[in-house]
Amino acid sequence: MTEYLILIYERESGYAESGPEVFQQVGEAHNRFAAQVGEKGGKILGGNALQPTATATSIRDDVVTDGPFAETKEALGGYYLIEARDLDHALEIAKLCPARFGGVEVRPIMDVSMNMPG
Amino acid sequence: MADAHRREWAFVLAATARVARDIDVAEECVQDAYVAALDAWTRQGIPRNPGAWLTTTARRRALDALRRDRTLRAKLPLLIEPGALAGPAGPDAADPAAAGAAADAPDDLIADDRLRLVFTCCHPALAREAQVALTLRLVCGLSTAEIAQAFLVPEPTMAARVTRAKKKISAARIPYRVPGAAELPDRLDAVLTVVHLLYTTGHTAPAGPDLVRADLVDRATGLARMLAELMPDEREVRGLLALLLLTDARRAARAAADGRLLLLEEQDRSRWDRAAIREGTGLIARMPGPGRAGRFALQAAIAAVHAEAPSYTDTDWPRLLRLYDELLRAWPTPVVALNRAVVHAMVAGPGAGLADIEGVERDGRLAGYRYLPAAKADLLRRLGRREDAARAYRAALDLTAGDAERAFLARRIAEVSAGPPGAV
Numbered sequence: 051m052t053e054y055l056i057l058i059y060e061r062e063s064g065y066a067e068s069g070p071e072v073f074q075q076v077g078e079a080h081n082r083f084a085a086q087v088g089e090k091g092g093k094i095l096g097g098n099a100l101q102p103t104a105t106a107t108s109i110r111d112d113v114v115t116d117g118p119f120a121e122t123k124e125a126l127g128g129y130y131l132i133e134a135r136d137l138d139h140a141l142e143i144a145k146l147c148p149a150r151f152g153g154v155e156v157r158p159i160m161d162v163s164m165n166m167p168g
Numbered sequence: 169m170a171d172a173h174r175r176e177w178a179f180v181l182a183a184t185a186r187v188a189r190d191i192d193v194a195e196e197c198v199q200d201a202y203v204a205a206l207d208a209w210t211r212q213g214i215p216r217n218p219g220a221w222l223t224t225t226a227r228r229r230a231l232d233a234l235r236r237d238r239t240l241r242a243k244l245p246l247l248i249e250p251g252a253l254a255g256p257a258g259p260d261a262a263d264p265a266a267a268g269a270a271a272d273a274p275d276d277l278i279a280d281d282r283l284r285l286v287f288t289c290c291h292p293a294l295a296r297e298a299q300v301a302l303t304l305r306l307v308c309g310l311s312t313a314e315i316a317q318a319f320l321v322p323e324p325t326m327a328a329r330v331t332r333a334k335k336k337i338s339a340a341r342i343p344y345r346v347p348g349a350a351e352l353p354d355r356l357d358a359v360l361t362v363v364h365l366l367y368t369t370g371h372t373a374p375a376g377p378d379l380v381r382a383d384l385v386d387r388a389t390g391l392a393r394m395l396a397e398l399m400p401d402e403r404e405v406r407g408l409l410a411l412l413l414l415t416d417a418r419r420a421a422r423a424a425a426d427g428r429l430l431l432l433e434e435q436d437r438s439r440w441d442r443a444a445i446r447e448g449t450g451l452i453a454r455m456p457g458p459g460r461a462g463r464f465a466l467q468a469a470i471a472a473v474h475a476e477a478p479s480y481t482d483t484d485w486p487r488l489l490r491l492y493d494e495l496l497r498a499w500p501t502p503v504v505a506l507n508r509a510v511v512h513a514m515v516a517g518p519g520a521g522l523a524d525i526e527g528v529e530r531d532g533r534l535a536g537y538r539y540l541p542a543a544k545a546d547l548l549r550r551l552g553r554r555e556d557a558a559r560a561y562r563a564a565l566d567l568t569a570g571d572a573e574r575a576f577l578a579r580r581i582a583e584v585s586a587g588p589p590g591a592v
Contacts, residue, residue: 052341135343136341136342136343137291137293137340137341137342137343138342138343138347138351141293156340158339158340158341160339
Protein backbone atom coordinates (compact mmCIF):
# COMPACT_ATOMS: atom_id res chain seq x y z
CA MET A 51 0.00 0.00 0.00
CA THR A 52 1.14 3.53 -0.73
CA GLU A 53 0.07 6.76 0.89
CA TYR A 54 -1.35 9.57 -1.19
CA LEU A 55 -2.50 13.05 -0.28
CA ILE A 56 -5.69 14.22 -1.90
CA LEU A 57 -5.58 18.03 -2.01
CA ILE A 58 -8.93 19.72 -2.49
CA TYR A 59 -8.76 22.96 -4.49
CA GLU A 60 -11.92 25.05 -4.71
CA ARG A 61 -13.14 28.57 -5.44
CA GLU A 62 -13.61 30.02 -2.00
CA SER A 63 -16.22 32.43 -3.33
CA GLY A 64 -18.37 29.39 -4.07
CA TYR A 65 -18.81 28.77 -0.37
CA ALA A 66 -18.87 32.47 0.58
CA GLU A 67 -21.87 33.00 -1.71
CA SER A 68 -23.72 29.86 -0.59
CA GLY A 69 -26.27 29.39 2.15
CA PRO A 70 -26.19 26.90 5.03
CA GLU A 71 -27.91 24.21 2.93
CA VAL A 72 -24.83 24.00 0.71
CA PHE A 73 -22.57 23.51 3.74
CA GLN A 74 -24.87 20.76 4.92
CA GLN A 75 -24.85 19.04 1.52
CA VAL A 76 -21.06 19.24 1.33
CA GLY A 77 -20.74 17.84 4.84
CA GLU A 78 -22.96 14.91 3.92
CA ALA A 79 -20.95 14.35 0.74
CA HIS A 80 -17.76 14.09 2.78
CA ASN A 81 -19.38 11.62 5.16
CA ARG A 82 -20.44 9.52 2.18
CA PHE A 83 -16.91 9.75 0.77
CA ALA A 84 -15.42 8.45 4.04
CA ALA A 85 -17.67 5.39 3.81
CA GLN A 86 -16.92 4.82 0.11
CA VAL A 87 -13.14 4.78 0.60
CA GLY A 88 -13.47 1.72 2.84
CA GLU A 89 -15.81 0.02 0.37
CA LYS A 90 -13.20 0.56 -2.35
CA GLY A 91 -10.55 -1.18 -0.27
CA GLY A 92 -8.68 2.01 0.61
CA LYS A 93 -8.17 3.69 3.95
CA ILE A 94 -8.38 7.29 5.19
CA LEU A 95 -5.41 7.98 7.46
CA GLY A 96 -6.30 11.60 8.13
CA GLY A 97 -7.86 14.71 6.70
CA ASN A 98 -9.11 18.16 7.52
CA ALA A 99 -10.88 21.18 6.10
CA LEU A 100 -8.92 24.44 6.25
CA GLN A 101 -10.08 27.91 7.19
CA PRO A 102 -10.28 30.21 4.11
CA THR A 103 -7.09 31.79 2.69
CA ALA A 104 -8.11 35.11 4.30
CA THR A 105 -6.84 33.56 7.54
CA ALA A 106 -3.51 32.46 6.01
CA THR A 107 -0.12 33.86 6.95
CA SER A 108 2.94 33.25 4.80
CA ILE A 109 6.61 33.33 5.71
CA ARG A 110 9.42 33.60 3.20
CA ASP A 111 13.00 34.33 4.30
CA ASP A 112 11.70 35.17 7.76
CA VAL A 113 9.42 37.85 6.34
CA VAL A 114 5.89 37.34 7.56
CA THR A 115 3.08 38.46 5.25
CA ASP A 116 -0.67 38.34 5.37
CA GLY A 117 -2.29 35.96 2.90
CA PRO A 118 -1.66 32.63 1.14
CA PHE A 119 1.67 31.67 -0.44
CA ALA A 120 0.28 32.19 -3.92
CA GLU A 121 -2.96 33.92 -4.90
CA THR A 122 -4.89 31.51 -7.10
CA LYS A 123 -8.46 31.34 -8.32
CA GLU A 124 -8.86 27.95 -6.69
CA ALA A 125 -7.24 27.59 -3.28
CA LEU A 126 -6.28 24.62 -1.13
CA GLY A 127 -9.25 24.19 1.15
CA GLY A 128 -8.80 20.73 2.63
CA TYR A 129 -7.06 17.38 2.27
CA TYR A 130 -7.25 13.66 2.90
CA LEU A 131 -4.33 11.37 3.58
CA ILE A 132 -5.27 8.00 2.14
CA GLU A 133 -3.74 4.58 1.64
CA ALA A 134 -4.18 2.88 -1.74
CA ARG A 135 -2.67 -0.01 -3.71
CA ASP A 136 -1.32 2.08 -6.58
CA LEU A 137 -2.07 5.24 -8.54
CA ASP A 138 -5.06 3.70 -10.33
CA HIS A 139 -6.61 2.78 -6.99
CA ALA A 140 -5.83 6.23 -5.56
CA LEU A 141 -7.40 7.94 -8.57
CA GLU A 142 -10.48 5.73 -8.31
CA ILE A 143 -10.87 6.92 -4.72
CA ALA A 144 -10.02 10.56 -5.47
CA LYS A 145 -12.69 10.68 -8.17
CA LEU A 146 -15.25 10.19 -5.39
CA CYS A 147 -13.86 13.04 -3.26
CA PRO A 148 -16.29 15.97 -3.09
CA ALA A 149 -15.00 19.22 -4.63
CA ARG A 150 -18.14 21.09 -5.58
CA PHE A 151 -16.39 24.35 -6.55
CA GLY A 152 -13.18 22.96 -8.03
CA GLY A 153 -11.22 19.73 -8.17
CA VAL A 154 -8.62 17.62 -6.43
CA GLU A 155 -4.92 16.90 -6.90
CA VAL A 156 -3.40 13.53 -5.97
CA ARG A 157 0.19 13.41 -4.74
CA PRO A 158 2.12 10.33 -3.63
CA ILE A 159 3.73 10.68 -0.20
CA MET A 160 7.51 10.43 -0.39
CA ASP A 161 8.93 7.46 1.45
CA VAL A 162 11.84 9.29 3.09
CA SER A 163 13.61 6.09 4.15
CA MET A 164 14.03 5.17 0.46
CA ASN A 165 15.23 8.56 -0.64
CA MET A 166 18.04 8.99 1.83
CA PRO A 167 21.40 9.38 0.19
CA GLY A 168 23.79 6.44 0.34
CA MET B 169 20.42 -5.90 -37.72
CA ALA B 170 20.08 -2.79 -35.56
CA ASP B 171 16.33 -3.13 -35.90
CA ALA B 172 16.37 -6.79 -34.84
CA HIS B 173 18.45 -5.81 -31.83
CA ARG B 174 15.97 -3.05 -31.00
CA ARG B 175 12.96 -5.34 -31.30
CA GLU B 176 14.62 -7.96 -29.14
CA TRP B 177 15.59 -5.30 -26.62
CA ALA B 178 11.98 -4.13 -26.30
CA PHE B 179 10.74 -7.69 -25.74
CA VAL B 180 13.38 -8.42 -23.14
CA LEU B 181 12.65 -5.13 -21.35
CA ALA B 182 8.91 -5.79 -21.22
CA ALA B 183 9.48 -9.22 -19.71
CA THR B 184 12.01 -7.90 -17.21
CA ALA B 185 9.99 -4.88 -16.07
CA ARG B 186 7.42 -7.08 -14.36
CA VAL B 187 10.07 -8.82 -12.30
CA ALA B 188 12.14 -5.71 -11.61
CA ARG B 189 9.07 -3.67 -10.60
CA ASP B 190 10.89 -0.55 -11.69
CA ILE B 191 11.58 0.51 -15.24
CA ASP B 192 14.99 1.99 -14.51
CA VAL B 193 16.13 -1.16 -12.73
CA ALA B 194 14.72 -3.24 -15.59
CA GLU B 195 16.67 -1.21 -18.15
CA GLU B 196 19.88 -1.75 -16.16
CA CYS B 197 19.28 -5.50 -15.94
CA VAL B 198 18.66 -5.71 -19.69
CA GLN B 199 21.84 -3.75 -20.30
CA ASP B 200 23.74 -6.19 -18.04
CA ALA B 201 22.25 -9.16 -19.89
CA TYR B 202 23.47 -7.80 -23.23
CA VAL B 203 26.96 -7.34 -21.79
CA ALA B 204 26.87 -10.89 -20.38
CA ALA B 205 25.71 -12.21 -23.76
CA LEU B 206 28.67 -10.65 -25.51
CA ASP B 207 31.00 -12.61 -23.26
CA ALA B 208 29.06 -15.89 -23.00
CA TRP B 209 28.18 -16.13 -26.70
CA THR B 210 31.76 -15.51 -27.71
CA ARG B 211 32.85 -18.45 -25.58
CA GLN B 212 29.92 -20.84 -26.03
CA GLY B 213 28.39 -19.76 -29.32
CA ILE B 214 25.04 -18.07 -29.94
CA PRO B 215 22.17 -19.94 -28.23
CA ARG B 216 19.27 -21.39 -30.19
CA ASN B 217 16.92 -18.69 -28.91
CA PRO B 218 18.94 -15.55 -28.15
CA GLY B 219 15.85 -13.61 -27.04
CA ALA B 220 14.94 -16.22 -24.43
CA TRP B 221 18.54 -16.32 -23.23
CA LEU B 222 18.61 -12.54 -22.81
CA THR B 223 15.18 -12.49 -21.13
CA THR B 224 16.08 -15.22 -18.66
CA THR B 225 19.40 -13.56 -17.85
CA ALA B 226 17.88 -10.10 -17.41
CA ARG B 227 15.04 -11.41 -15.24
CA ARG B 228 17.50 -13.37 -13.09
CA ARG B 229 19.44 -10.19 -12.51
CA ALA B 230 16.25 -8.40 -11.59
CA LEU B 231 15.41 -11.16 -9.10
CA ASP B 232 18.93 -11.02 -7.66
CA ALA B 233 18.58 -7.29 -7.22
CA LEU B 234 15.32 -7.82 -5.35
CA ARG B 235 16.77 -10.53 -3.12
CA ARG B 236 19.67 -8.26 -2.28
CA ASP B 237 17.23 -5.78 -0.88
CA ARG B 238 14.37 -7.47 0.92
CA THR B 239 13.14 -4.23 2.44
CA LEU B 240 12.81 -2.75 -0.99
CA ARG B 241 10.82 -5.81 -1.98
CA ALA B 242 8.40 -5.25 0.89
CA LYS B 243 7.98 -1.63 0.02
CA LEU B 244 7.70 -1.87 -3.74
CA PRO B 245 4.74 -3.91 -4.91
CA LEU B 246 4.84 -1.58 -7.90
CA LEU B 247 5.16 -3.55 -11.07
CA ILE B 248 4.04 -6.84 -9.69
CA GLU B 249 0.93 -8.93 -10.10
CA PRO B 250 0.18 -11.64 -7.51
CA GLY B 251 1.95 -14.85 -8.44
CA ALA B 252 3.98 -13.24 -11.17
CA LEU B 253 7.26 -13.67 -9.35
CA ALA B 254 8.53 -17.12 -10.20
CA GLY B 255 10.02 -18.99 -7.27
CA PRO B 256 13.40 -20.71 -7.24
CA ALA B 257 11.91 -23.59 -9.23
CA GLY B 258 10.39 -21.32 -11.87
CA PRO B 259 11.89 -20.57 -15.25
CA ASP B 260 13.47 -17.40 -13.87
CA ALA B 261 15.85 -19.43 -11.76
CA ALA B 262 16.74 -21.81 -14.56
CA ASP B 263 20.24 -21.78 -15.96
CA PRO B 264 20.30 -19.24 -18.77
CA ALA B 265 22.14 -21.77 -20.95
CA ALA B 266 19.09 -24.06 -20.74
CA ALA B 267 16.64 -21.28 -21.46
CA GLY B 268 16.24 -22.23 -25.11
CA ALA B 269 14.31 -25.35 -24.11
CA ALA B 270 11.87 -23.38 -21.96
CA ALA B 271 11.47 -20.63 -24.51
CA ASP B 272 8.04 -21.65 -25.77
CA ALA B 273 6.27 -21.33 -22.45
CA PRO B 274 7.01 -17.67 -21.64
CA ASP B 275 5.85 -16.41 -25.04
CA ASP B 276 2.34 -15.65 -23.79
CA LEU B 277 3.77 -14.04 -20.72
CA ILE B 278 6.03 -11.84 -22.79
CA ALA B 279 3.11 -10.84 -25.02
CA ASP B 280 1.16 -9.84 -21.91
CA ASP B 281 4.19 -7.97 -20.63
CA ARG B 282 4.39 -5.90 -23.79
CA LEU B 283 0.72 -5.02 -23.45
CA ARG B 284 1.20 -4.05 -19.80
CA LEU B 285 4.11 -1.86 -20.77
CA VAL B 286 2.08 -0.08 -23.46
CA PHE B 287 -0.71 0.68 -21.00
CA THR B 288 1.82 1.93 -18.43
CA CYS B 289 3.52 4.19 -20.99
CA CYS B 290 0.15 5.60 -22.11
CA HIS B 291 -1.29 6.07 -18.62
CA PRO B 292 -3.53 9.16 -18.44
CA ALA B 293 -1.54 10.44 -15.45
CA LEU B 294 1.32 11.11 -17.89
CA ALA B 295 1.28 14.06 -20.30
CA ARG B 296 0.55 13.09 -23.89
CA GLU B 297 4.05 14.05 -25.08
CA ALA B 298 5.54 11.91 -22.30
CA GLN B 299 3.28 9.01 -23.32
CA VAL B 300 4.56 9.24 -26.88
CA ALA B 301 8.21 9.49 -25.83
CA LEU B 302 7.97 6.59 -23.35
CA THR B 303 6.20 4.35 -25.85
CA LEU B 304 8.92 4.94 -28.42
CA ARG B 305 11.67 4.44 -25.86
CA LEU B 306 10.36 1.41 -23.95
CA VAL B 307 8.00 -0.37 -26.33
CA CYS B 308 9.75 0.33 -29.63
CA GLY B 309 13.28 0.45 -28.22
CA LEU B 310 14.28 3.74 -29.88
CA SER B 311 17.12 5.68 -28.28
CA THR B 312 16.43 9.05 -26.71
CA ALA B 313 18.48 10.66 -29.49
CA GLU B 314 16.31 9.05 -32.15
CA ILE B 315 13.10 10.19 -30.45
CA ALA B 316 14.44 13.72 -30.07
CA GLN B 317 15.27 13.77 -33.76
CA ALA B 318 11.84 12.47 -34.74
CA PHE B 319 10.09 15.24 -32.82
CA LEU B 320 12.62 17.93 -33.68
CA VAL B 321 13.50 18.75 -30.07
CA PRO B 322 16.99 18.91 -28.55
CA GLU B 323 18.18 15.60 -27.12
CA PRO B 324 18.56 16.90 -23.52
CA THR B 325 14.93 18.09 -23.64
CA MET B 326 13.75 14.65 -24.72
CA ALA B 327 16.00 12.93 -22.17
CA ALA B 328 14.56 15.10 -19.39
CA ARG B 329 11.02 14.33 -20.58
CA VAL B 330 11.65 10.57 -20.52
CA THR B 331 13.40 10.69 -17.14
CA ARG B 332 10.66 12.75 -15.58
CA ALA B 333 7.98 10.36 -16.84
CA LYS B 334 9.85 7.31 -15.55
CA LYS B 335 10.25 8.99 -12.16
CA LYS B 336 6.53 9.64 -12.00
CA ILE B 337 5.71 6.02 -12.88
CA SER B 338 7.90 4.91 -10.00
CA ALA B 339 7.07 7.57 -7.38
CA ALA B 340 3.33 7.76 -7.97
CA ARG B 341 3.14 3.98 -8.52
CA ILE B 342 1.53 3.90 -11.89
CA PRO B 343 0.67 0.18 -12.07
CA TYR B 344 2.09 -2.19 -14.66
CA ARG B 345 -1.04 -3.94 -15.85
CA VAL B 346 -3.68 -4.14 -18.50
CA PRO B 347 -6.73 -2.27 -17.15
CA GLY B 348 -9.90 -4.16 -16.22
CA ALA B 349 -12.99 -4.26 -18.42
CA ALA B 350 -14.57 -1.15 -16.85
CA GLU B 351 -11.61 1.11 -17.56
CA LEU B 352 -10.45 -0.57 -20.75
CA PRO B 353 -12.35 1.51 -23.35
CA ASP B 354 -10.95 4.82 -22.05
CA ARG B 355 -7.47 3.52 -21.42
CA LEU B 356 -7.32 1.76 -24.78
CA ASP B 357 -8.43 4.97 -26.45
CA ALA B 358 -5.41 6.73 -24.92
CA VAL B 359 -3.08 4.02 -26.27
CA LEU B 360 -4.62 4.20 -29.73
CA THR B 361 -4.43 7.99 -29.66
CA VAL B 362 -0.69 7.83 -28.98
CA VAL B 363 -0.13 5.40 -31.84
CA HIS B 364 -2.26 7.52 -34.16
CA LEU B 365 -0.44 10.70 -33.12
CA LEU B 366 2.85 8.98 -33.88
CA TYR B 367 1.50 8.08 -37.28
CA THR B 368 0.15 11.52 -38.19
CA THR B 369 3.38 13.18 -37.05
CA GLY B 370 5.22 10.92 -39.49
CA HIS B 371 2.60 11.04 -42.23
CA THR B 372 2.76 14.82 -42.64
CA ALA B 373 5.88 16.05 -40.90
CA PRO B 374 5.01 19.34 -39.15
CA ALA B 375 8.19 21.03 -40.35
CA GLY B 376 11.21 20.39 -42.50
CA PRO B 377 12.07 19.20 -45.98
CA ASP B 378 10.44 15.74 -45.99
CA LEU B 379 6.69 15.29 -46.29
CA VAL B 380 6.73 11.81 -44.77
CA ARG B 381 8.97 10.56 -41.98
CA ALA B 382 8.97 6.88 -42.86
CA ASP B 383 10.59 5.89 -39.56
CA LEU B 384 7.67 7.21 -37.48
CA VAL B 385 5.04 5.88 -39.87
CA ASP B 386 6.56 2.40 -39.81
CA ARG B 387 6.93 2.51 -36.03
CA ALA B 388 3.26 3.45 -35.61
CA THR B 389 2.08 0.77 -38.04
CA GLY B 390 4.23 -1.78 -36.21
CA LEU B 391 2.68 -0.81 -32.88
CA ALA B 392 -0.84 -1.02 -34.30
CA ARG B 393 -0.04 -4.46 -35.71
CA MET B 394 1.30 -5.61 -32.35
CA LEU B 395 -1.82 -4.35 -30.55
CA ALA B 396 -4.08 -6.05 -33.10
CA GLU B 397 -2.27 -9.33 -32.50
CA LEU B 398 -2.43 -8.99 -28.72
CA MET B 399 -6.04 -7.74 -28.57
CA PRO B 400 -7.75 -9.45 -31.50
CA ASP B 401 -11.25 -8.85 -30.13
CA GLU B 402 -11.01 -5.07 -29.87
CA ARG B 403 -12.78 -3.41 -32.80
CA GLU B 404 -11.04 -0.09 -32.38
CA VAL B 405 -7.59 -1.69 -32.40
CA ARG B 406 -8.42 -3.41 -35.65
CA GLY B 407 -9.92 -0.15 -36.93
CA LEU B 408 -6.71 1.74 -36.16
CA LEU B 409 -4.52 -0.80 -37.95
CA ALA B 410 -6.84 -0.70 -40.97
CA LEU B 411 -6.83 3.11 -40.93
CA LEU B 412 -3.02 3.29 -40.87
CA LEU B 413 -2.65 0.68 -43.63
CA LEU B 414 -5.22 2.35 -45.88
CA THR B 415 -3.76 5.83 -45.37
CA ASP B 416 -0.20 4.66 -45.78
CA ALA B 417 -1.14 2.81 -48.98
CA ARG B 418 -1.18 6.23 -50.67
CA ARG B 419 2.35 7.15 -49.51
CA ALA B 420 4.12 6.76 -52.87
CA ALA B 421 1.47 8.82 -54.68
CA ARG B 422 1.24 11.76 -52.27
CA ALA B 423 4.05 13.84 -53.73
CA ALA B 424 5.19 14.51 -57.27
CA ALA B 425 8.76 13.75 -58.37
CA ASP B 426 9.78 17.32 -57.46
CA GLY B 427 8.40 16.91 -53.90
CA ARG B 428 5.23 18.87 -54.70
CA LEU B 429 2.28 17.74 -52.55
CA LEU B 430 -0.50 16.10 -54.55
CA LEU B 431 -4.13 16.17 -53.45
CA LEU B 432 -6.23 13.03 -53.42
CA GLU B 433 -7.82 14.10 -56.71
CA GLU B 434 -4.41 14.56 -58.39
CA GLN B 435 -2.84 11.31 -57.23
CA ASP B 436 -1.93 8.51 -59.61
CA ARG B 437 -4.03 5.74 -58.11
CA SER B 438 -2.02 3.05 -59.86
CA ARG B 439 0.80 3.90 -57.45
CA TRP B 440 -1.32 3.09 -54.40
CA ASP B 441 -0.15 0.02 -52.51
CA ARG B 442 -2.80 -2.59 -53.44
CA ALA B 443 -1.52 -5.16 -50.93
CA ALA B 444 -1.90 -2.70 -48.06
CA ILE B 445 -5.38 -1.74 -49.29
CA ARG B 446 -6.40 -5.41 -49.46
CA GLU B 447 -5.14 -5.97 -45.92
CA GLY B 448 -6.91 -2.85 -44.62
CA THR B 449 -10.26 -3.57 -46.24
CA GLY B 450 -9.95 -7.20 -45.13
CA LEU B 451 -9.57 -6.08 -41.53
CA ILE B 452 -12.71 -3.93 -41.81
CA ALA B 453 -14.68 -6.75 -43.40
CA ARG B 454 -13.84 -9.08 -40.51
CA MET B 455 -14.66 -6.81 -37.56
CA PRO B 456 -15.05 -8.95 -34.44
CA GLY B 457 -18.36 -9.12 -32.61
CA PRO B 458 -21.38 -6.84 -32.72
CA GLY B 459 -21.41 -3.26 -31.51
CA ARG B 460 -21.20 0.26 -32.84
CA ALA B 461 -18.14 1.35 -34.73
CA GLY B 462 -15.86 3.72 -32.85
CA ARG B 463 -13.90 6.62 -34.26
CA PHE B 464 -10.96 4.59 -35.56
CA ALA B 465 -13.14 1.94 -37.20
CA LEU B 466 -15.22 4.71 -38.84
CA GLN B 467 -12.15 6.57 -40.07
CA ALA B 468 -10.89 3.27 -41.49
CA ALA B 469 -14.22 2.76 -43.28
CA ILE B 470 -13.86 6.28 -44.73
CA ALA B 471 -10.30 5.58 -45.88
CA ALA B 472 -11.53 2.34 -47.47
CA VAL B 473 -14.12 4.18 -49.57
CA HIS B 474 -11.34 6.38 -50.97
CA ALA B 475 -8.99 3.44 -51.45
CA GLU B 476 -11.55 1.46 -53.46
CA ALA B 477 -12.77 4.34 -55.63
CA PRO B 478 -11.53 4.08 -59.25
CA SER B 479 -11.11 7.87 -59.43
CA TYR B 480 -11.79 11.00 -57.40
CA THR B 481 -15.00 11.84 -59.28
CA ASP B 482 -16.18 8.22 -59.15
CA THR B 483 -15.89 8.16 -55.36
CA ASP B 484 -19.04 7.14 -53.48
CA TRP B 485 -19.54 10.60 -51.93
CA PRO B 486 -23.03 9.95 -50.51
CA ARG B 487 -21.66 6.92 -48.65
CA LEU B 488 -18.76 9.03 -47.36
CA LEU B 489 -21.20 11.67 -46.13
CA ARG B 490 -23.16 9.01 -44.21
CA LEU B 491 -19.93 7.72 -42.65
CA TYR B 492 -18.90 11.25 -41.69
CA ASP B 493 -22.31 11.85 -40.10
CA GLU B 494 -21.76 8.70 -38.04
CA LEU B 495 -18.21 9.75 -37.18
CA LEU B 496 -19.39 13.19 -36.09
CA ARG B 497 -21.83 11.51 -33.69
CA ALA B 498 -19.15 9.15 -32.30
CA TRP B 499 -16.47 11.84 -32.13
CA PRO B 500 -17.91 15.36 -32.27
CA THR B 501 -14.79 17.43 -32.92
CA PRO B 502 -14.42 20.50 -35.17
CA VAL B 503 -11.80 18.67 -37.29
CA VAL B 504 -14.35 15.99 -38.15
CA ALA B 505 -16.93 18.69 -38.87
CA LEU B 506 -14.45 20.36 -41.24
CA ASN B 507 -13.79 17.12 -43.12
CA ARG B 508 -17.49 16.43 -43.32
CA ALA B 509 -18.00 19.89 -44.83
CA VAL B 510 -15.57 19.05 -47.65
CA VAL B 511 -17.50 15.84 -48.39
CA HIS B 512 -20.80 17.70 -48.16
CA ALA B 513 -19.48 20.06 -50.84
CA MET B 514 -18.87 17.06 -53.12
CA VAL B 515 -22.45 15.86 -52.63
CA ALA B 516 -24.37 19.15 -52.52
CA GLY B 517 -22.00 21.66 -54.16
CA PRO B 518 -19.27 24.03 -52.89
CA GLY B 519 -21.83 26.52 -51.55
CA ALA B 520 -23.22 23.98 -49.09
CA GLY B 521 -19.73 22.99 -47.96
CA LEU B 522 -18.71 26.63 -47.55
CA ALA B 523 -21.70 27.32 -45.29
CA ASP B 524 -20.64 24.34 -43.12
CA ILE B 525 -17.04 25.56 -42.95
CA GLU B 526 -18.14 29.03 -41.94
CA GLY B 527 -20.04 27.37 -39.11
CA VAL B 528 -16.89 25.55 -37.98
CA GLU B 529 -14.99 28.84 -38.23
CA ARG B 530 -17.49 30.63 -35.96
CA ASP B 531 -17.05 27.84 -33.42
CA GLY B 532 -13.52 29.22 -32.96
CA ARG B 533 -11.85 26.06 -31.70
CA LEU B 534 -9.97 25.57 -34.97
CA ALA B 535 -8.34 29.01 -34.99
CA GLY B 536 -4.73 28.33 -36.02
CA TYR B 537 -5.56 25.00 -37.73
CA ARG B 538 -3.99 25.30 -41.18
CA TYR B 539 -6.41 22.99 -42.97
CA LEU B 540 -9.44 25.19 -42.19
CA PRO B 541 -8.42 28.21 -44.35
CA ALA B 542 -7.01 25.77 -46.93
CA ALA B 543 -10.33 23.91 -47.27
CA LYS B 544 -12.26 27.18 -47.29
CA ALA B 545 -9.97 28.59 -49.99
CA ASP B 546 -10.54 25.54 -52.15
CA LEU B 547 -14.35 25.95 -52.04
CA LEU B 548 -14.10 29.71 -52.69
CA ARG B 549 -11.90 28.93 -55.69
CA ARG B 550 -14.49 26.50 -57.02
CA LEU B 551 -17.20 29.14 -56.54
CA GLY B 552 -15.09 31.56 -58.61
CA ARG B 553 -14.57 33.95 -55.67
CA ARG B 554 -10.90 34.38 -56.54
CA GLU B 555 -9.96 37.26 -54.26
CA ASP B 556 -11.56 35.62 -51.23
CA ALA B 557 -9.85 32.36 -52.20
CA ALA B 558 -6.42 34.03 -52.43
CA ARG B 559 -6.92 35.61 -49.02
CA ALA B 560 -7.82 32.25 -47.47
CA TYR B 561 -4.86 30.51 -49.15
CA ARG B 562 -2.57 33.20 -47.72
CA ALA B 563 -4.06 32.62 -44.26
CA ALA B 564 -3.33 28.90 -44.65
CA LEU B 565 0.22 29.64 -45.84
CA ASP B 566 0.87 31.73 -42.72
CA LEU B 567 0.00 28.71 -40.56
CA THR B 568 2.04 26.13 -42.49
CA ALA B 569 5.68 25.19 -41.81
CA GLY B 570 6.22 22.03 -43.91
CA ASP B 571 7.98 22.79 -47.20
CA ALA B 572 5.84 20.52 -49.40
CA GLU B 573 2.57 21.97 -48.11
CA ARG B 574 3.88 25.54 -48.38
CA ALA B 575 4.82 25.01 -52.03
CA PHE B 576 1.34 23.67 -52.74
CA LEU B 577 -0.39 26.69 -51.19
CA ALA B 578 1.92 29.15 -52.97
CA ARG B 579 1.07 27.48 -56.28
CA ARG B 580 -2.66 27.82 -55.55
CA ILE B 581 -2.27 31.52 -54.70
CA ALA B 582 -0.49 32.08 -58.01
CA GLU B 583 -3.28 30.24 -59.86
CA VAL B 584 -6.17 32.20 -58.38
CA SER B 585 -4.30 35.48 -58.75
CA ALA B 586 -3.27 35.02 -62.38
CA GLY B 587 -5.84 32.88 -64.19
CA PRO B 588 -8.70 34.07 -66.42
CA PRO B 589 -11.86 35.39 -64.72
CA GLY B 590 -14.42 32.91 -63.46
CA ALA B 591 -13.98 29.51 -61.85
CA VAL B 592 -10.43 28.14 -61.79
